[in-house]
Amino acid sequence: MVGFFVVAVVVIVVLVIGFTKQPPTVDYSNAQSGQPVDVTLQTVGAYGSAPHPTWVSYLIKDPSTGQWVHTSYFQVPAHTRVNMTIIQYDSGSPLRNQQIGMVTGTAGKVALLNGKPFHVYNSNAGNGVGHTFSIPTLGINVPLVGNNANANLCSAAPCTEKSPHNVLKFSFTSPGSGSYPWQCFVPCGLGFLYGNGGPMQTNGYMAGFMKVVA
């Protein structure tokens, strides 16, 4: 009986640690003071390896090694221009909520899709929208336009630019120090209730934090 109790406690401790373990933070904050910071993310339709090979995910490029890191945590300096590049390798679909097809909160209220500026994307046209990059507390939202689902899309991270992709670029000025949650607002958790479970609820996949340091 005591043995069973010990096993149960160990299982609970392992589960709690497993669920609270933070993904690593990619650090962009040691750039030269006052210089803009270039942050690079990618999205993939299926991460491709354990523990959740079928889950959609974001990855972040480590500026010091050039390697892709499986995380959604990144750190930038305060009050600094942040130039975002998101390489989107996933397909898309029409949005249930057209409002998240709008670009908001970015410098000039604009984003570039493969070099072309846009303010709103009509997701009923073309390949739809796959994900968004959104920081609700800063009013930032950018729809990540999908690739042709019938193309030979990348299905295991990290993807390389040999696979079909869309490049989204936009900028904003980082706020004062703090921890700012960001997430995707497209219910892209395939196989979960209304698409809102799994990767949509898990930091390191479709949600994370931008840490701002003074």
Ligand SMILES: [Cu+2]
């Ligand atoms: Cu998503």
